[in-house]
Amino acid sequence: MTGSPVKGRKRAAWTLVALAPICAEMTFGALPLSMIWVLPLLVPMYGAGVLLIREAVRRAGGGWPSLLVLALVYELAEDGIGLQALTSPNLYQAAEWGPRVLGLNTAYWESQIGYHAVFSVMIPIMLTDLIHPAHRDRPYLRRGGLIGVGAVAVLGVAMLRLFIPPTMDPGYQAPLPALAAFALACVVLSVIALKVLPGRTPPPPAGTRAPKPVVVGLMGAFATVVFLGLLIPIIPPPAGGRGWWALGPMALAAALAVVAGLLLHRWSASGWTDAHRIWLAGGALVGHTLFGSAVMATTTFDRVGLIVLAVVTALLLALLGRRVANRLVPLG
Template sequence: MKNRPRGERNRLAALTLVVLGPLVAELALGSTPVRMAWLLLLWLPIYGAGVLLIRELVRRFRGGWLSVILLGVAYELVEDGIALQALSSPHLYGAAGWAPRVLGLNSAYLEANLPYHVVFSVTVPILLTDLLFPRHRHVPYLGRTGLVVTGLCALAGVALLRVSVPPNQDPGYMAPPGVLLGCLAAVAVLAVIALGVLPRRAARPRTDARVPSARALAGGGFLAALAFMGLLFPFWGAAQPAFTHGLWVLLPMAAAAVAAVGTGLLVHRWSASSRWDDRRCLALAGGALIAHTVFGVVGVADTALDRAGLVVLGLLTAWLLLVLARRPPAAATG
């Protein structure tokens, strides 16, 4: 293994990230049922190539996790705003009935899916791949040709999603031009900030602030993710989040926003400490990852086979996280 060329190891890391994207975002939640796991092949271009493109661009422009997060927001706007057009559709997934629509957008659906995709479609797969291949965490995995091919695959994934899901589940709907142009403009602005502005900022000074233990972070990540999803995603036949009716839905929406913003600010603060390390980062992400599979078992899967499959997948995930946590640290290149 040590004698293999670096480029070959980078391609293995790239392939791992491509697979982890849809595996974490779709299969581990149950959005794609275990009995229909073959559908992951259809999601590989947008999820897999999409998250790989984000990582490659951030590494090439020498950005950090804030850049990844902003491009994760852009990813959500591309997937749900342009490809699926679920952000504005009055029919798809019943999302228009979750909460009052704002400026023609499905407000609760946007609030639920934006953090979800930032965390589980983008950030967690990139983090896990960086930890699996620590020697290459600060360098691109691909050359220029690979980057171009990845970008084309991601665009093809957007087109594939557009022609496969809406025609069957939301036939005839087309988002208003204002929504599409707004999404495109927002994606462009986010990309400029993520790749052009943030990498130019001076590095944050390191502090000696105390940070929670890995065990506490795992529990906190679990509770935060479970609370956020339980507050915003309707389940068990509920028409609105948290089994609310009418404008009462604003209460769980506000609580979920506080939980998401509060967790983000705490992580931003802790990550500036010299005591913040990979083990704590993995514990936080691992707790959230297990929670999101638990929510899938409770609130997403609708057959015994799918629930059993998610339980097995959750146990396997927990075992792999423990194995990864016990690996000795390795020096990173770059």
Template sequence: MTGSPVKGRKRAAWTLVALAPICAEMTFGALPLGMMWVLPLLVPMYGAGVLLIREAVRRTGGGWPSLLVLALVYELAEDGIGLQALTSPGLYGAAEWGPRVLGINTTYWESQIGYHAVFSVMVPILLTDLLHPAHRDRPYLRRGGLIGVGAVAVLGVAMLRVLIPPVMDPGYQAPLPALAAFVLAGVVLSVIALKVLPGRTPPPPAGTSAPKPAVVGLLAALATVAFLGLLIPVFPVGAGGRGWWALPPMVLAVAVAVVTGLLLHRWSASGWTDAHRIWLAGGTLVAHSLFGAAVMATTTLDRVGLTGFAVLTALLMALLGRRVARRLVPVG
């Protein structure tokens, strides 16, 4: 590591702030290329929000399970309170994706839990750890910085609420009981993530070794396409939506997520390296860009752009792999 430790931590923090909205929005097609000017407005929610999650987990000694639980809190804040998409009958057509239970768009909710857990939280943090390995297990911020980032994250949720629903979903206001439930759930889940889970993650079973990195990348790509394809309507749905017919795909999507997570946990027992992490992130990102090009894009420009993002991601992951390999070569 060159330079001072403080500057190194700041660079790592800014890297994570930049990667979060790029991984979550720009490379999927949820934000069309013609609206890329909106991306900086998403930094307070995505960048500050994920940085806050990462700092809280590092300070309490938590690991990936804690990050996963806080990713659910993040999703409740963004889609439940900011965008109000979890309960809206009109925004994004989410009510047509599957059954509405207690006024909640359940299929949309499930898709966003998995999506934000992976692309808004875990992949940006994983990539930042690879780019700044000296600070992988350390907090980036001091207490004042942490408080400031928390305030910006709250501001980001408020910005979403003020800027997007009035334009895309005019007149809708989420019911107060639902908003209160989201806040309460966020508090309970935060306590579980930061007080209960740290130090209690079960170790991977002994005797299991990781396969080749390319196998990990292929699994990540297939799991990404399967999960998104099962939940996000690939073809337009009728006026009545999919209703309860979406329940079997919802169960299968949960199975895909659980099996993938268990396999990665087992493989981490032995032989798990940064090369595996690079292939894991790369396979996931490339697959989600190609899925976006096939399903989310509405114009030729967006399809070409997302395909280009997929190719660029593969090239950048290859360069990162070379950088990591050089870092591991002994000097002399």
């Protein structure tokens, strides 16, 4: 094996490691720009975690269904075991977003499943494939590297548990049955993603052609903003939280996610190109950054900074679009 392919795979791996926390945290405002120095501390969880997902799916021969299922594993590991936010009655005021069922913050959980699936996992992987197309269908790491990345990802979950809850939710300890259930669910879902789903990706229906890339981008932006707006309180919830009436917005958000996923699956039947991927990522990223500027930011500095980031994101993706404008790659 020559040195060039090895270096190319390493560059691709590091690109994904960098993009995951940037897409998920920095460009949304979940991590205030005034605290940007914290971003490297998120690399073990986000960067290594998403790289581990990507490597496992590629080695198993899986496609987007496997990535989505492992994204749920990622969310359970981060929010359920690391942050303990799925069960905490206090952290992020998540208990007030909607009904608590069996001690779980259901509206918060739904929002994070969709958010992490798209912005922590799918978009960083898709962008990395676009930046490094020669390696999009093959693993980046050898077995030793895969083991090392897995260890770093586990360390990332431990770091979240050790540093975030004690400072932001002091005194809270998630119930052991809940932690055991989350761990068991992670194992079962991983088996499904890597042993059951590979080779069973349903083909898109014939006779459907993708619309223009700009339409895909607008759909991505619309779906992102509406999904987040339905689940994340734009104004502080009333005393006692939003309660059971939040089931309506939760159902609408779930329906929106399903419809968007089905549309993308149908559009991939014919005429789906890298330009569509870039517009899809751009619409979703710019949409979630502008939403973060309006809802997540608490200072003028952060609000203006996120708007600037949205513009920079659009410009960078436009440059990437010029680079790959004429390359057609079937949706995998």
